[in-house]
Amino acid sequence: MMKQLSQRLLGPVTFVLLALTFWFGLWVTPPDQIQGNWARLVYVHPAVAWVGLYVSFGTATIASVLYLWRRTRSPVMDRIAHCAVEVSVVFIALTLITGSIWGRPTWGVWWAWDARLTSTAILGVFALGYLALRRANDDPELRARRSAVFAILAAINVPIIHFSVQWWKTLHQGATVFTANRTLLIHGIQAWTLLISFFAFTLLFFWLLRARYRLEVLRDARYELSLDEALTQRRREGVR
Amino acid sequence: MLNADAPLDLTPVAAPMVARRGRRRTIGVLVVLALAVIALLSQGLLHSLNYFETIPQAMQSRVKLGTSTIRLEGVVKANTITRTASGASFYMTGGNNQEVFVSAHGSPPQLFQANIPVVVVGHFTSATSDRFYGTQILVKHTASYVAAHPTRVKAPNGTTR
Numbered sequence: 001m002m003k004q005l006s007q008r009l010l011g012p013v014t015f016v017l018l019a020l021t022f023w024f025g026l027w028v029t030p031p032d033q034i035q036g037n038w039a040r041l042v043y044v045h046p047a048v049a050w051v052g053l054y055v056s057f058g059t060a061t062i063a064s065v066l067y068l069w070r071r072t073r074s075p076v077m078d079r080i081a082h083c084a085v086e087v088s089v090v091f092i093a094l095t096l097i098t099g100s101i102w103g104r105p106t107w108g109v110w111w112a113w114d115a116r117l118t119s120t121a122i123l124g125v126f127a128l129g130y131l132a133l134r135r136a137n138d139d140p141e142l143r144a145r146r147s148a149v150f151a152i153l154a155a156i157n158v159p160i161i162h163f164s165v166q167w168w169k170t171l172h173q174g175a176t177v178f179t180a181n182r183t184l185l186i187h188g189i190q191a192w193t194l195l196i197s198f199f200a201f202t203l204l205f206f207w208l209l210r211a212r213y214r215l216e217v218l219r220d221a222r223y224e225l226s227l228d229e230a231l232t233q234r235r236r237e238g239v240r
Numbered sequence: 241m242l243n244a245d246a247p248l249d250l251t252p253v254a255a256p257m258v259a260r261r262g263r264r265r266t267i268g269v270l271v272v273l274a275l276a277v278i279a280l281l282s283q284g285l286l287h288s289l290n291y292f293e294t295i296p297q298a299m300q301s302r303v304k305l306g307t308s309t310i311r312l313e314g315v316v317k318a319n320t321i322t323r324t325a326s327g328a329s330f331y332m333t334g335g336n337n338q339e340v341f342v343s344a345h346g347s348p349p350q351l352f353q354a355n356i357p358v359v360v361v362g363h364f365t366s367a368t369s370d371r372f373y374g375t376q377i378l379v380k381h382t383a384s385y386v387a388a389h390p391t392r393v394k395a396p397n398g399t400t401r
């Protein structure tokens with residue numbers, strides 16, 4: 001009952017929070033003292049990056065570990081990891097695009113080869129590589145095992161991305177929320193809007209993951225059905 | 241003619257071939273992936289793991305740097321910006337109150353202003369000079385967000401109300 005209710009509410013709640021983010025971000029919050037209206041991208045870019053890097057890759061990594069662990073091994077875990085990486089590709093691409101849109105007026109360039117940007121691009125390549133690797137293997141079990149190992153290895157890059165602004169000197173700014181000394185560098189309505197955006201995009205991820213997962217289940221069912229049909233066909237041929 | 245009572249052998253006859261093809265494809269994907277990552281690493285991280293030199297660092301290795309192209313980071317000193325026909329000139333300060341005079345060509349970014357951290361791509365004009373010739377100015381804005389209050393007025397004593 002609760003599960004059904006939460007599944008039904010996921011879409012509408014996501015929509016409301018996204019609408020709130022855009023309303024607050026575009027009309028309610030004031031411009032920034034230095035960045036002016038460009039600072040409004042802070043209500044999109046960090047939240048999208050949070051989902052692309054941490055939430056989706058975290059989901060894929062946990063699902064991959066659970067697949068490799070014999071006790072919890074099941075096609076469900078493989079499917080979740082696959083769908084999470086697919087959604088992460090979209091969010092990583094959005095992270096790089098919104099970052100570029102922000103970078104041009106603030107830094108003065110669309111792209112800089114600094115540690116944060118490059119390591120994020122590498123994660124995007126890893127995510128695409130994961131999907132290519134899945135297509136390269138026809139055996140479902142082998143595909144799931146290899147993909148799981150690959151996802152776990154690719155996830156090593158996530159902490160490198162996170163700490164890149166602390167470990168090296170980068171053009172990309174340091175953390176605003178997850179600072180080393182846990183001090184928020186954004187306040188008032190700006191901070192609240194940022195928080196709402198994090199919730200909104202996180203829920204959007206789970207909504208997309210659920211939709212993609214259901215599609216994958218239907219695809220598997222169709223594959224099974226076509227296999228059954230092919231077997232029946234062969235049996236019929238045998239009877240004649 | 242097939243016998244209907246005989247059990248059907250449904251074993252895929254081409255299984256070993258498929259496995260070999262899968263392995264070849266996997267190796268292909270991994271090779272392409274490795275090349276892409278190496279290309280990104282060589283472009284981004286190996287050449288510029290640290291994206292810039294701070295002014296004290298540049299001053300410390302001044303002789304070694306010579307007139308080679310570097311990215312120099314510092315804060316634009318207030319009241320020193322002069323817009324020129326080809327760009328802007330200003331003083332840039334770093335730690336230990338060290339200053340470098342920058343003459344930059346090309347239009348600065350929108351956010352370029354006094355007291356903002358910048359990274360200037362360019363080189364020192366000679367091996368001993370403190371003058372820096374810039375070909376590009378990048379603004380390195382901080383992670384702090386402070387709401388602008390356009391309705392606030394400045395009092396004669398300098399405070400805002």
